[in-house]
Amino acid sequence: MSETGKVSVVKGGMFLFEGRKSEDVFTREDISEEQQMFAGVAEEFMQKEVMTRSEQIYAKDWPVTRELLLKAGELDLLRIDIPEQFGGLGLDKVSSAFVGEQIALMPSFGASLGAHTTIGTLPIVYFGNDEQRAKYLPRLASGELIAAFCLTEPSAGSDALNAKTKATLTPDGKHYLLKGQKMWITNGGFADIFIVFAKVDGEKFTAFIVERDHGAVSGHEEKKLGLDGSSTTAVMLEDCKVPVENVLGEIGKGHVVAFNILNFGRLKLGSRNIGGAKISLNNSIAYSKERHQFGRAIANFGLIKRKLAEMAIRCFVGDAMVWRTLGMVDKALENVDSNDSMQVLKAIEQYAVECSIVKVWTSEALATVTDETVQVYGGYGYSKDYPAERAYRDARITRIYEGTNEIQRILIPTRLLKGAGKDQLQNLSESISDIIDRTRIYFGDEGVPTARRTLKSVKETARLALSSLVESHGDKLSEEQEAVALAADIIIEAYAIESAILRVEKLVSAKGADACRIPTEMLRVYVNDAADRVAISARNLAGAVKESAKLMQAFERLAPQTPINTIESRRLIADSLIESGRYLW
Amino acid sequence: MKIIVCLKQVPKNDSVLRINEQGTWIQDRDLTYEINESDAYGLEAALQLKEKHGGEVIALSLGPARVQSVIKEALARGADRGIHLEDTAFDNLDAYGIGTAIAAATKAEGFDLLLTGLQSDDYGFAQTGVIAAELLGLPHTTIVMDVELNDAGLRVKRELENGFFQWVNMPAPAVLTIQSGINTLRYATLKGIMAAKKKEIKKLDAATLGIDAASLAPRMEFRRIYLPQKNKQTQFIEGSAGDIAAKLIDKLKNEARVF
Ligand SMILES: Cc1cc2nc3c(=O)[nH]c(=O)nc-3n(C[C@H](O)[C@H](O)[C@H](O)COP(=O)(O)OP(=O)(O)OC[C@H]3O[C@@H](n4cnc5c(N)ncnc54)[C@H](O)[C@@H]3O)c2cc1C
Numbered sequence: 018m019s020e021t022g023k024v025s026v027v028k029g030g031m032f033l034f035e036g037r038k039s040e041d042v043f044t045r046e047d048i049s050e051e052q053q054m055f056a057g058v059a060e061e062f063m064q065k066e067v068m069t070r071s072e073q074i075y076a077k078d079w080p081v082t083r084e085l086l087l088k089a090g091e092l093d094l095l096r097i098d099i100p101e102q103f104g105g106l107g108l109d110k111v112s113s114a115f116v117g118e119q120i121a122l123m124p125s126f127g128a129s130l131g132a133h134t135t136i137g138t139l140p141i142v143y144f145g146n147d148e149q150r151a152k153y154l155p156r157l158a159s160g161e162l163i164a165a166f167c168l169t170e171p172s173a174g175s176d177a178l179n180a181k182t183k184a185t186l187t188p189d190g191k192h193y194l195l196k197g198q199k200m201w202i203t204n205g206g207f208a209d210i211f212i213v214f215a216k217v218d219g220e221k222f223t224a225f226i227v228e229r230d231h232g233a234v235s236g237h238e239e240k241k242l243g244l245d246g247s248s249t250t251a252v253m254l255e256d257c258k259v260p261v262e263n264v265l266g267e268i269g270k271g272h273v274v275a276f277n278i279l280n281f282g283r284l285k286l287g288s289r290n291i292g293g294a295k296i297s298l299n300n301s302i303a304y305s306k307e308r309h310q311f312g313r314a315i316a317n318f319g320l321i322k323r324k325l326a327e328m329a330i331r332c333f334v335g336d337a338m339v340w341r342t343l344g345m346v347d348k349a350l351e352n353v354d355s356n357d358s359m360q361v362l363k364a365i366e367q368y369a370v371e372c373s374i375v376k377v378w379t380s381e382a383l384a385t386v387t388d389e390t391v392q393v394y395g396g397y398g399y400s401k402d403y404p405a406e407r408a409y410r411d412a413r414i415t416r417i418y419e420g421t422n423e424i425q426r427i428l429i430p431t432r433l434l435k436g437a438g439k440d441q442l443q444n445l446s447e448s449i450s451d452i453i454d455r456t457r458i459y460f461g462d463e464g465v466p467t468a469r470r471t472l473k474s475v476k477e478t479a480r481l482a483l484s485s486l487v488e489s490h491g492d493k494l495s496e497e498q499e500a501v502a503l504a505a506d507i508i509i510e511a512y513a514i515e516s517a518i519l520r521v522e523k524l525v526s527a528k529g530a531d532a533c534r535i536p537t538e539m540l541r542v543y544v545n546d547a548a549d550r551v552a553i554s555a556r557n558l559a560g561a562v563k564e565s566a567k568l569m570q571a572f573e574r575l576a577p578q579t580p581i582n583t584i585e586s587r588r589l590i591a592d593s594l595i596e597s598g599r600y601l602w
Numbered sequence: 603m604k605i606i607v608c609l610k611q612v613p614k615n616d617s618v619l620r621i622n623e624q625g626t627w628i629q630d631r632d633l634t635y636e637i638n639e640s641d642a643y644g645l646e647a648a649l650q651l652k653e654k655h656g657g658e659v660i661a662l663s664l665g666p667a668r669v670q671s672v673i674k675e676a677l678a679r680g681a682d683r684g685i686h687l688e689d690t691a692f693d694n695l696d697a698y699g700i701g702t703a704i705a706a707a708t709k710a711e712g713f714d715l716l717l718t719g720l721q722s723d724d725y726g727f728a729q730t731g732v733i734a735a736e737l738l739g740l741p742h743t744t745i746v747m748d749v750e751l752n753d754a755g756l757r758v759k760r761e762l763e764n765g766f767f768q769w770v771n772m773p774a775p776a777v778l779t780i781q782s783g784i785n786t787l788r789y790a791t792l793k794g795i796m797a798a799k800k801k802e803i804k805k806l807d808a809a810t811l812g813i814d815a816a817s818l819a820p821r822m823e824f825r826r827i828y829l830p831q832k833n834k835q836t837q838f839i840e841g842s843a844g845d846i847a848a849k850l851i852d853k854l855k856n857e858a859r860v861f
Binding site: 050051054055057058061062091092093094096097106108596597598599 | 618632671674675678789790791792793795796799
């Protein structure tokens with residue numbers, strides 16, 4: 018697709034070490050008319066078909082869910098990422114994520130559909146051979162077959178490679194016998210196709226395409242905190258007999274399948290998370306305008322306005338991060354042969370850090386927004402008769418699955434140090450003094466230019482954090498998780514701030530500064546607060562590493578800011594939300 | 603059978619409505635748009651007739667560049683091609699002006715059946731289709747719920763009042779204005795949306811259609827538009843209990859009209 022044609026390919030993980038211009042990045046505003054139409058179909062489908070059957074879906078009436086998935090297939094909503102020669106549309110990730118955002122209208126159904134199209138189907142798209150792709154993809158595309166992804170086990174969660182499930186070749190060499198148990202499998206209760214990870218001979222971690230008839234047995238439905246309308250079960254594999262042709266990818270290379278697919282999963286979860294946050298925000302706006310206390314709509318109260326504004330800021334910044342990353346991935350994928358799965362994987366793998374950042378940031382944004390929505394609704398927020406309660410429960414899982422946020426926080430600095438940062442952070446001790454020399458206290462507040470200066474400092478801080486981690490802990494980093502996570506928090510903010518700046522700059526150049534008053538205010542407030550969060554993380558890190566005096570000095574220089582009137586800014590943002598009745602960016 | 607369906611782009615019904623500075627209409631910069639509801643049923647009726655009897659469905663819309671999106675929507679749902687009537691002379695027309703432009707364009711194109719919605723969700727005039735039919739000199743039927751083809755032409759079901767309806771036989775070509783809710787609207791599919799890109803949308807302006815701009819001059823204008831004023835009034839009814847009850851009944855019946 019040429020939708021992202023304007024955007025140039027950037028190397029993954031490089032955002033800390035290079036500058037970006039707004040014309041280099043994809044933003045939500047770049048979504049094409051055709052992609053808007055795709056999303057329109059998904060939204061109409063959700064409103065008319067899915068929301069109207071919510072009672073049955075929440076009652077775990079799986080035939081209804083299956084019927085709806087089939088209907089989604091008829092509308093082509095399940096075939097977006099599948100290559101054309103296998104019954105798909107071969108479209109880009111921006112298209113599939115934008116459709117995914119609409120599905121967030123009901124997170125339970127979103128989980129069923131998302132697990133099928135992303136972690137269920139993509140392993141075959143990217144790792145299947147032509148026979149496997151021809152055999153399964155057309156029927157996965159239509160929704161006739163539904164897929165599930167079986168990585169987690171009772172004793173192997175975050176430590177997924179510690180799987181106990183074994184695969185043993187039968188004496189005739191024609192089958193593998195799979196034996197073990199998978200846990201927490203989305204679509205487990207009704208899926209037909211399972212992407213199962215098992216160890217060949219108890220050693221070689223390998224992916225398999227398992228059909229239910231091969232002997233996969235569902236456990237009972239888990240009683241969950243949220244996602245009541247999505248199936249989550251254990252999957253038992255007792256001498257499950259899988260033909261050797263169903264080995265997916267190479268024997269012993271299952272981790273490549275699992276981790277790469279989860280990169281896509283995390284990125285797409287990002288668009289669903291912010292989609293969900295926007296729904297909650299819109300509910301909060303509507304409710305706060307209707308609910309009267311002390312003779313006024315509660316939307317008139319400063320503390321409610323503060324909440325509305327804060328939710329909007331999260332939605333705006335989150336979208337900036339999500340669409341920037343999606344655009345980056347699409348651009349990289351455009352330049353590789355889509356049939357050469359190794360090339361495709363290399364292209365996406367380099368963005369693992371960005372995908373992790375998006376996953377962590379958006380799931381925590383969703384948590385804040387759904388929590389504050391309960392608060393806006395007051396006692397009614399605690400009631401099952403109002404939408405805030407379910408949204409709050411449904412949101413909770415997003416910080417856990419697709420790799421917990423703790424694991425992501427470890428991965429972000431670790432991967433940067435192994436990847437992009439390796440070349441960039443040579444001569445570490447020198448670079449610390451350089452950084453100290455370069456950092457300057459700044460004053461003044463002119464909106465975007467100030468944000469740009471803050472970004473520069475935050476990026477310096479992030480690099481400093483990374484190099485000081487290595488200097489202090491060297492190869493024992495894995496035992497210093499708290500310090501690593503502090504660095505991760507700084508890096509995440511750097512990406513968030515930069516993405517928000519780029520989006521506002523792009524908006525302003527398209528629409529003019531006057532029309533972008535609200536986005537500019539959202540940026541100012543976000544950057545103001547993020548700079549302080551960075552300073553706190555940096556100070557804590559400085560206290561814990563060697564050379565702390567030097568670091569402290571550097572961090573202190575980064576911290577001071579001219580106070581800005583965030584109260585006024587948030588009121589402005591909230592007033593615009595209240596006037597329009599919904600979030601419009 | 604060659605069917606032309608007229609589709610009007612109207613503000614979405616959950617749009618934020620703000621009155622413009624002149625107080626003559628709503629501010630259009632705040633609006634998002636969609637296909638007028640009854641027109642969408644017209645399109646579906648046309649697509650179903652085509653599926654049954656073959657032929658061609660042409661989606662026609664009049665308005666600025668943005669109305670192309672309703673034509674594209676129709677193409678995505680299965681219409682074969684589009685006609686976009688675009689000209690600054692077509693801005694701010696009344697129903698007569700729109701009917702004039704539609705009549706000129708459809709006459710030039712030729713058709714067996716011209717469908718419009720019963721009325722538009724924004725102005726609610728319910729006149730455009732009828733005016734076009736009169737200008738074309740063709741028979742028309744309004745509030746249509748069903749269309750069948752027969753040897754003589756068409757057999758059409760009209761909605762009357764109180765749940766009654768009427769079947770009418772009429773010759774083709776004809777103009778029908780379609781009622782909402784008469785069929786099940788299909789979805790566009792993603793493939794349909796992608797295929798729509800390759801379908802033709804012909805643009806026509808007033809000069810090409812041989813329309814003299816003066817003939818489009820509105821015969822009707824909006825003087826002032828305002829939000830309904832909400833006011834609360836409390837009335838105390840006095841007298842004996844019997845008097846009060848009688849007066850209350852009278853007021854409920856004749857003023858509040860609740861029974
Ligand atoms: C509703 C639902 C749907 C799911 N769907 C699927 C699915 O479709 N397919 C699938 O394979 N799995 C699925 N999962 C499983 C999910 O991915 C795991 O629950 C998740 O990866 C965490 O594993 P765990 O539950 O074993 O937690 P654990 O790994 O035991 O983690 C417990 C806590 O310890 C922390 N922790 C663990 N290791 C470390 C470490 N090295 N450093 C620091 N902290 C650590 C974690 O962050 C967490 O806070 C689903 C789970 C749920 C609840």
